[in-house]
Amino acid sequence: MNTIMKNGPKLKLAPYRKILERKAEEVRHSMSAQKAAQVVSRLDVPSDEGDLSQHHHEEWIFLNRNTIDMKLLREVADALHRIDQGTYGICPECEEPISAKRLDAVPWARYCVTCQEQIAARIADGEIVEFQEADR
Ligand SMILES: [Zn+2]
DSSP: OOSTTSSOSSOOOHHHHHHHHHHHHHHHHHHHHHHHHHHHHHHSOOOSHHHHHHHHHHHHHHHHHHHHHHHHHHHHHHHHHHHHHTOTTBOTTTOOBOOHHHHHHOTTOOSOHHHHHHHHHHHHTTSOOSOOOOOO
């Protein structure tokens, strides 16, 4: 398109930004749709014990799904932030570029496959608790 976009060795960020922005939009939509569904179900006041536990069950599913969406949305937002910062596509663990193949599969990937596997192993060992990559 112009001289800046000329086949440099640098990763082309524009397509990833587009994918990430679309994904963020999609997750936000799904979250608001779930919220709307929950509001509707709240209007049905449970009449007996059975209905009540069913109601709680649905609420639990909602919360659980919402947590996953929240996590994904945060990861997508982080990835967009990294594009702005110019650190997108670079693994913060080994500082090596993340393969385009991996970014195509998981555009919000923070770590390269090797580091991701090491982190996953550390989580499995109970060494770290927090980080886990959301799947689409
Ligand atoms: Zn790495």
